[in-house]
Amino acid sequence: MSELKAGSNLEKVLRAGHFAFTGECGPPQGANVEHLIEKGNHLKGVVDAVNVTDNQTAVVRMSSWAASLILLEHGIEPNFQMVCRDRNRLAIQSDILGAYSMGLRNMLCLSGDHQSFGNHPESKNVYDIDSMQLIHTVKTMRDEGKFLNGSDVDVAPKFFIGAASNPFAEPFDFRVYRLAKKIDAGADFVQTQCIYNMDKFREFMKRAVDMGLHEKCYILAGVTPMKSVGMALYMSKQVPGMDVPESLIKRLRGAGKGKVAEEGIKFALEQIEEFKEMEGVAGVHLMAIEWEHKVPEIAERAGVLPRPVV
Amino acid sequence: MDDFKPQIVAFCCSNCASSAAKVSHGMKKALPDNIKLIQVPCTGRIETLHLLKPFEEGADGVYVAGCQEDSCQYISGITKAAKRVKQVKDILEGLGIEPERIDVFQMSAGKGQEFVEVANRMVDTVKGLGPVPTA
Amino acid sequence: MxxxxxxxxxxxxxxxxxxxxxxxxxxxxxxxxxxxxxxxxxxxxxxxxxxxxxxxxxxxxxxxxxxxxxxxxxxxxxxxxxxxxxxxxxxxxxxxxxxxxxxxxxxxxxxxxxxxxFMGGAVEHGVWAERCAGCGTCAIHLFGGLCPIARCSKSLLNGPCGGSSHGKCEISKDVDCIWDMIVNKMTEQGRLSELLEFRPPKSWTTARDGGPRKMIREELVK
Known part of the structure; x- marks a missing residue:
C-alpha cells in the first residue's frame, strides 16, 4: 500500500476498503460552543468524519476552521469545508496552512452558494479562484510544496482533499466530465449532492464507472432524509440543482400524519442499502440537516455500525 | 544574395525631404532606382496603414523622410510620423519581421547629399536583411 | 465610453x-x-x-x-x-x-x-482613465462628484486609507489617491462635514456581485 496522503481517519477507512460513512454539522450562528459540541457528540463514533460547513447557504456562522477545531478537541474528526465565495487567494492559502497546523486533515473544496441566497445578499463576492482551482491549490501545496505563485511552502500542509459533485445539475451530460476534471485537479474523495432521483444517479454512476473515475477517487453518495412533505417541496422548488422526483413526494404524502419523517428515513435506508452494492460508490455522506440526533439511529438501522477503527 | 534588389517605399515630406531630393538631383547625385518616392504634404498625415500597405504589396522596406523636429511647418508632423513608425516597428516585430525594415529620417531642405545617403543606408540595411521571407 | x-x-x-x-x-x-x-x-x-x-x-x-x-x-x-x-x-x-x-x-x-x-474617458489625447465601476447605485454626489468605488484601489467609502501619500495611492505613484481629491474638493466646497458621516456597507446586489445584470424598460419592450 502506498503512503497515505494525509493520514486522516477518513482516508484510512476508505483506503482499507471499508464502506465510509460521513456526517455533517453546521456551526452555530453565534459563539454557541456548547450547542456545537452537543450536535457533534451525536455524531461521535457514528461517522468516520464530520463535514463542518463554511457559511453554508451564505448565512454567517462560526468560521468552519474554528468549529472544526472544537470538534477535533472533542474527539471528532472534522472534514473542514472551504468555499471560494468569501476569501481571496491569500486568505485561502493562509487558512489552509492554519487549518493544517492546528491538526485538521480533511478538507472539502467548494465554490459556495451565491450570497444572494443567504442573509447578507448585499455583500460582494470574491470568487478570486473557483472550486476546481481551490482543489488544485491544496494539491499543489501538499504534493509540490508550492504556493499559487510558485514560491516554496515552508512545511507543506497534507490534506486529504475532498470535492463536491452534483449529478443533478444541468447540463447533465457534462456533470461526469466535471467530476473527472475535479479528480484530475486533485480530489481524493467526492461527496455528492443529496440524491433523491435514483434513476438519474444510477446513470451518473454508470458513466463515472465507465470512465474509471471510481478507481481514481472515492465517491461518497449524498443522502439527506426528508423530515416532512414541506421540506421535500422546498428542496424540489427552492434549492438550486436539487432533483426531487414527484414519486417521492407522493410517497411521503401517502405516509400519513405523523409518519412522514419515518417514511423519509425508510427511503434513506433503502438508498444506503443500494449504495452499498452500487459499483463505484465508496460510502455515504449523510447530511441530516438539523437532525444530528437522528444520525445514530439511522446509522444503526443502516447497518453501518460499529465504525471501523483503522 | 548579391543580386537582391530590395523594393523600398519612401514617404517624403514635400517641404524638406522633397526639396532635398531636388537639390540632390541638381547635384546629379543618383537615387537608387529601386526606391519608390511618395511625396506627402506633411509626414504627420501618414497613417499607420499607409506604412503597412507597402509590406502587404511586397515591399522589403519602408522609410519616412521628414523635417527636423524644430522646422516642421505644421509643428509636430515629423514627431507624429516617428510615433507611427514606432507603432509599425512593433507590429512587424509581432509578425516576425525585422523592425529595421522601417525607419524614419529627419533632414533639412537643402541637404541633397544627406537625402541620397539616407536612401543608400536604407538600401544597405534592407539588403543586409534580405527579402521579406515568403515561406 | x-x-x-x-x-x-x-x-x-x-x-x-x-x-x-x-x-x-x-x-x-x-x-x-x-x-x-x-x-x-x-x-x-x-x-x-x-x-x-x-x-x-x-x-x-x-x-x-x-x-x-x-x-x-x-x-x-x-x-x-x-x-x-x-x-x-x-x-x-x-x-x-x-x-x-x-x-x-x-x-x-x-x-x-x-x-x-474599463468604463472611462480621455483625460488627454491618447490617455484614458477609469471613472465608473458600474456598481448600479451611483453615489458620486456624496463624494464631491468623484467616485471612490471606481477610483480608490480599495473602493473605500469612509475616507483615505493610511497609504495615501502626496496625493498618490499606495499601489503606485502613477495612481492618484481619489480620496485625497475628494477631501480637497469637499473642503473647498465647504462640505467637509458630509465626509465625517459614517457610510455603512454598500449593497453590491446591483453590481456584478449580484449576478449577471439585465435591464428591462417595459415602455420600450415590443
Whole structure:
C-alpha cells in the first residue's frame, strides 16, 4: 500500500476498503460552543468524519476552521469545508496552512452558494479562484510544496482533499466530465449532492464507472432524509440543482400524519442499502440537516455500525 | 544574395525631404532606382496603414523622410510620423519581421547629399536583411 | 465610453492560425473613439494579417467590415451576406461585440481582437482613465462628484486609507489617491462635514456581485 496522503481517519477507512460513512454539522450562528459540541457528540463514533460547513447557504456562522477545531478537541474528526465565495487567494492559502497546523486533515473544496441566497445578499463576492482551482491549490501545496505563485511552502500542509459533485445539475451530460476534471485537479474523495432521483444517479454512476473515475477517487453518495412533505417541496422548488422526483413526494404524502419523517428515513435506508452494492460508490455522506440526533439511529438501522477503527 | 534588389517605399515630406531630393538631383547625385518616392504634404498625415500597405504589396522596406523636429511647418508632423513608425516597428516585430525594415529620417531642405545617403543606408540595411521571407 | 486595448498581434496570430478566411469586424462605437476598434484599426489588423500570411506563404483572405455598433442586433444583421465567406471572425469591439456575433452567427468561430479594460474617458489625447465601476447605485454626489468605488484601489467609502501619500495611492505613484481629491474638493466646497458621516456597507446586489445584470424598460419592450 502506498503512503497515505494525509493520514486522516477518513482516508484510512476508505483506503482499507471499508464502506465510509460521513456526517455533517453546521456551526452555530453565534459563539454557541456548547450547542456545537452537543450536535457533534451525536455524531461521535457514528461517522468516520464530520463535514463542518463554511457559511453554508451564505448565512454567517462560526468560521468552519474554528468549529472544526472544537470538534477535533472533542474527539471528532472534522472534514473542514472551504468555499471560494468569501476569501481571496491569500486568505485561502493562509487558512489552509492554519487549518493544517492546528491538526485538521480533511478538507472539502467548494465554490459556495451565491450570497444572494443567504442573509447578507448585499455583500460582494470574491470568487478570486473557483472550486476546481481551490482543489488544485491544496494539491499543489501538499504534493509540490508550492504556493499559487510558485514560491516554496515552508512545511507543506497534507490534506486529504475532498470535492463536491452534483449529478443533478444541468447540463447533465457534462456533470461526469466535471467530476473527472475535479479528480484530475486533485480530489481524493467526492461527496455528492443529496440524491433523491435514483434513476438519474444510477446513470451518473454508470458513466463515472465507465470512465474509471471510481478507481481514481472515492465517491461518497449524498443522502439527506426528508423530515416532512414541506421540506421535500422546498428542496424540489427552492434549492438550486436539487432533483426531487414527484414519486417521492407522493410517497411521503401517502405516509400519513405523523409518519412522514419515518417514511423519509425508510427511503434513506433503502438508498444506503443500494449504495452499498452500487459499483463505484465508496460510502455515504449523510447530511441530516438539523437532525444530528437522528444520525445514530439511522446509522444503526443502516447497518453501518460499529465504525471501523483503522 | 548579391543580386537582391530590395523594393523600398519612401514617404517624403514635400517641404524638406522633397526639396532635398531636388537639390540632390541638381547635384546629379543618383537615387537608387529601386526606391519608390511618395511625396506627402506633411509626414504627420501618414497613417499607420499607409506604412503597412507597402509590406502587404511586397515591399522589403519602408522609410519616412521628414523635417527636423524644430522646422516642421505644421509643428509636430515629423514627431507624429516617428510615433507611427514606432507603432509599425512593433507590429512587424509581432509578425516576425525585422523592425529595421522601417525607419524614419529627419533632414533639412537643402541637404541633397544627406537625402541620397539616407536612401543608400536604407538600401544597405534592407539588403543586409534580405527579402521579406515568403515561406 | 468603454475603453479597450488591442491584443498583441502574436496572440491573435496564434488564435487564428488554422484559418485562411478571416473577417475582421470593427465597431463605430466606443472602440472607435478610443482608437482601438474602428475602421482604421480594422484596416491595420487586416493588413497585418495579410502581411503575415504572405510571409508564411499562406493564402490568407482577410475581409474588413465595420458595423455601426456591435451591441445592437439590428446592425449585426448586416453581416449576414458577408460572414458566410469566412471561417473565422475577429471582433475588435469590446467584449459585448464578439458575444453578440457568436449568438447571431452560432456556426462561426468568433475571436476577440481586443482586451476590454474599463468604463472611462480621455483625460488627454491618447490617455484614458477609469471613472465608473458600474456598481448600479451611483453615489458620486456624496463624494464631491468623484467616485471612490471606481477610483480608490480599495473602493473605500469612509475616507483615505493610511497609504495615501502626496496625493498618490499606495499601489503606485502613477495612481492618484481619489480620496485625497475628494477631501480637497469637499473642503473647498465647504462640505467637509458630509465626509465625517459614517457610510455603512454598500449593497453590491446591483453590481456584478449580484449576478449577471439585465435591464428591462417595459415602455420600450415590443
Amino acid at each position: 468603454i475603453v479597450a486595448e488591442s491584443k498583441p498581434i502574436k496572440e491573435l496570430l496564434e488564435m487564428v492560425k488554422d484559418f485562411k478566411k478571416i473577417l475582421v469586424v470593427g465597431c463605430k462605437g466606443c472602440v472607435t473613439v478610443c482608437n482601438v476598434g474602428g475602421a482604421k484599426e480594422v484596416g491595420i489588423l487586416a493588413s497585418s494579417l495579410r502581411i503575415h500570411g504572405r510571409k508564411e506563404g499562406r493564402d490568407v483572405v482577410v475581409g474588413e467590415h465595420t458595423l455601426e455598433r456591435q451591441c445592437d442586433p439590428e446592425y449585426i444583421d448586416e453581416l449576414e451576406e458577408i460572414v458566410g465567406d469566412y471561417d473565422a471572425v475577429i471582433s475588435i469591439a469590446c467584449g459585448v461585440g464578439p458575444q453578440f456575433l457568436s449568438e447571431r452567427y452560432p456556426e462561426k468561430k468568433v475571436f476577440p481582437g481586443v482586451n476590454t479594460k
